[in-house]
Amino acid sequence: MEQHIISRDQFEAQLARAAAQVKDPEVGLFGPDSMMWRLSRHALFGAHGAGRALLLQIAHPWVTRGVDEHSNTRTDPLGRAKRTFTSVLSIVYGNLEQATKYARAVHNIHSRIQGRMDYDAGAFGRDTPYQANEAQAMLWVHATLWDTTVMMYELFRRPLSQQEKDQFYEETRLFAYMFGIPDEILPPDWNAFMEYNQTMWNSDQLAVTPATRELTAFLFQPLHFTLAPAMAWLKIATAATLPPRLREDFGLHYGNKERLLFASGRTVLSLAEPAAPAIIRNGPAYVEATRRIRGLPSTLLTRAFTRAIFGRPELVAQKPPGAK
Numbered sequence: 001m002e003q004h005i006i007s008r009d010q011f012e013a014q015l016a017r018a019a020a021q022v023k024d025p026e027v028g029l030f031g032p033d034s035m036m037w038r039l040s041r042h043a044l045f046g047a048h049g050a051g052r053a054l055l056l057q058i059a060h061p062w063v064t065r066g067v068d069e070h071s072n073t074r075t076d077p078l079g080r081a082k083r084t085f086t087s088v089l090s091i092v093y094g095n096l097e098q099a100t101k102y103a104r105a106v107h108n109i110h111s112r113i114q115g116r117m118d119y120d121a122g123a124f125g126r127d128t129p130y131q132a133n134e135a136q137a138m139l140w141v142h143a144t145l146w147d148t149t150v151m152m153y154e155l156f157r158r159p160l161s162q163q164e165k166d167q168f169y170e171e172t173r174l175f176a177y178m179f180g181i182p183d184e185i186l187p188p189d190w191n192a193f194m195e196y197n198q199t200m201w202n203s204d205q206l207a208v209t210p211a212t213r214e215l216t217a218f219l220f221q222p223l224h225f226t227l228a229p230a231m232a233w234l235k236i237a238t239a240a241t242l243p244p245r246l247r248e249d250f251g252l253h254y255g256n257k258e259r260l261l262f263a264s265g266r267t268v269l270s271l272a273e274p275a276a277p278a279i280i281r282n283g284p285a286y287v288e289a290t291r292r293i294r295g296l297p298s299t300l301l302t303r304a305f306t307r308a309i310f311g312r313p314e315l316v317a318q319k320p321p322g323a324k
Contacts, residue, residue, distance in 0.1 A: 015177065029174045029175070030093075032293070035168035037093070052241045055242060063141065070113045082310050087105065092175070094316040123207075136185065233265065236262050239258060302317075
């Protein structure tokens with residue numbers, strides 16, 4: 001497969017393209033009227049797609065190899081998850097300056113993630129070079145996020161119209177630009193985007209190897225015994241939502257018992273979510289962002305939640321005058 005490494009100049013050009021479409025730099029790329037915020041703010045539902053998105057990503061042999069060679073996921077899984085979600089949420093909910101800062105940080109980190117495959121995996125033979133800033137690999141990781149976001153929203157809340165999906169997809173192109181992904185490889189609309197996903201699910205571009213399964217088993221291990229029920233539930237939700245071929249390749253069981261549990265849990269969560277406190281229902285980043293665009297600082301409660309989840313008091317809150 002011919003590789004297209006996203007250069008620094010290409011990355012900066014796409015950043016500039018995204019910035020040119022921003023109406024209010026303090027609001028950021030999207031804003032409260034966007035489909036991106038409308039779907040992403042249902043954090044309680046979105047969290048149920050974390051396992052699906054992650055497994056789809058590591059089904060790409062380059063991602064598994066990059067994680068194994070260049071990541072501390074095995075020694076600090078929580079820390080890596082915090083850093084990943086901090087970057088994504090800052091780009092989605094941050095002002096233009098905050099979003100650009102994290103986009104550049106991710107590009108710089110990815111530029112150092114490169115190497116060679118040391119085993120055969122699907123379309124990628126031993127000794128095939130890989131690079132995290134390769135355009136097609138970046139497109140795949142990008143696709144797993146937004147396909148999963150729509151799936152979780154429709155599973156737990158309501159079906160989206162074709163117009164809503166088209167609008168959402170058009171907005172995701174801005175997110176793609178923040179990683180330097182070029183227009184020529186982005187599917188033109190939502191239907192083409194889903195065709196791309198379905199083609200990938202059944203192609204040799206994705207291959208669940210022994211290294212991938214080992215990483216999967218590690219990722220579903222609870223960091224503390226009190227988290228065992230939550231991780232067991234996440235594993236069921238992941239099995240329920242993965243494409244059948246990949247669910248089988250990952251060895252995730254999804255029989256009658258799991259189907260009943262998922263259906264029951266889905267009903268309970270759908271009914272309970274509207275009554276949950278906003279900080280839990282929407283997540284602290286959304287709460288921070290809505291206050292920022294109203295000229296308000298973060299609250300003590302939001303700061304406490306953000307620190308508990310991300311290890312820092314603020315993600316995208318309004319910055320005091322003179323703060324960096």
